[in-house]
Amino acid sequence: MNGVAISVNTAQRLYWFGRYIQRAETVLCELVNSYDYVIDRDIDDGRKLYAKLGVEIDYKNAHEFLKEGVYGNHAGSIESLVHWARENAIETRHLLDERGFATLNKIYNHIVAGRDRAVSATYLEEAIDDFALILGIFSSEIGRPKAYNFIRLGQQIERLDLMLRLYDRIDLVNIELDAMNAIARRLNRHYQPISINSSNVAKAFNTINSVVDKVIQPLGMSQTQG
């Protein structure tokens, strides 16, 4: 038997790559939208946004808000999200599309190089497009390898997570649950689809975030294939 088999470590890296890419893209979109609000409509809009992500930030004006959003010393900063997306991509790049990897690396290089400069909102809009490109590459329906399904699983779980976190939308989560269950089932035939029956957001969070443990099972079944 030969061909690419996926280890526990690699599966987890691919999954987290998908999550971080999705999170970076969504937070970036929200950051640029909020920036527009902070300029002249609601200076606290940025604080409210990051509070939903569990992060407390401080700024005096729109420029500072943007800087804090991109380079702030917190887990929700764009720099941090891109860093972790890239770390996971580096460890799985042998399975990734080269253009997708290079696009992410280009974003990373740009962000690192700009640390001492004012943040350009125009560049951030370009980066949103680049993230959309990356997500598109790994969502392509044609000839999609198994590795990409881990990325899609991560991406899908992150989407559901953010729907709850940012918008409190359990109804939307329910609509999209089938797609996530289908990916999980494709990866592990023993996976039992989940459903969300309550309106309790915290419970829904836990249910969604536990899916990966049902798909990637390091010490689960011990079947041997020759």
Place this chain on the structure above:
Amino acid sequence: MIEPVCPELQKFYDVFDSVDQTKVSEFKDFLETNAVNFNLFKEGNFIERSFPFDMIPRIIPKKEFDHLEAGIIQRVKALNAFLNDIYNEQKIVNDGVVPREYVDSAKAFLPDFMGVNPPKGVRTHISGIDLVKDAVSNEWVILEDNLRVPSGVSYPLTIRRAFRHTYPEFFEEMKISKIKQYGDELKAAMDYVNTGGLNVVLTPGRYNSAYYEHSYLAKITGATLALGEDLIVENDEVFLSAYNGERLRVGAIYRRLDDDFLDPEEFEAESLIGVRGLTRAYRSGNVAIMNSIGNGVADDKGIYYFVPQMIKYYLDEEPILRNAPTYLPYYEKDREYVLANIDKLVIKDVAEAGGYGVLFGNRLTSEKRAEIIEMILAEPRRWIAQEVIEFYDLPCMMEGGIVPRKADLRAYVIHGEEISVSMGGLTRYAMEEGNYLVNSSQGGGFKDTWVVEL
């Protein structure tokens, strides 16, 4: 001294004159955007860095390369035969061709592996043979054999693709040997020795200087890239712990870590990057390890001295390529010569690699020279001395224009069912003028190597 321009190199310059030279900067962008890195550790810090690249390739005329290829294949055949012999009957020692004390005292010789034979008798699956071109004789000289974990092949393979895309003109107008089949050849070599199961590239992980290469090789061979913790040994068989709880049998492992770290049960007990029990599986013949365990005895800098004799002994042939003139202070006659001429020689510590432990006698202070002499007298087996080879500089494009830099060549050899030499290789050059140390770990850069037929 810069290598004279051959017609093939002249052809390169002619084509270069006609292309858009502003596109040269695209190579740097390409390497940075794609994180084609050779990382460094400096003062305990991990530094990600692109491998510096010079776009003027080393050009070797096809006829000249054919000669090199024959010599390299001959050498690898002899080295593989030596390893098979030394871990079995040791005929070469018993016949007095290689002194027993040289084998027994080689740090990388593993007597515990006597009688352990790898699948199909192949031990030197992937070799990196380092050569320079002597400016005095105009001949290629072997500097070193790397039979453990030679790195670097991914860089010319990666840049060749970028080169073709940036400047197709060279490939349209020149007959340049292709190297892209390297991945297929490596896969075939893995399949040849595979004992049934997956092919795996075993990496120490993301913080290894050559991690880019590990990842690249997994990609081009379709092998599974694994960390030590991804593999488990049960009943002397190796399995990949797959994401869904299954265990998949592994038949061949291209390991990219040294023997010392390979198996905490057998070697360094503290190793966190190895696979516990791997050597048991290897001993039982249940897995092929590429390159084989214990190969270091054959690329020991002291054993290097005997390779020409090995060629005669095992193959009954005259060596096609010559060694650099080498002296072993272990022998009294050689020791006397070395001590009397230390200021003219290069002194190498046999335990070191990557350009470390290399001392040029003419650059030593009298105190340092005395210190080295004392060390040689105390541990003669630890040192070799070589005549300084005045090897050619190659033209390199730097900020100040085209400048000469010392450069070597690492040729890559795959030993599967057949032995093949990649029709190119990694040319490494020193960053500073007059520096003879070209190693990547010493901050050197690289060039592609083109084998060209007019």
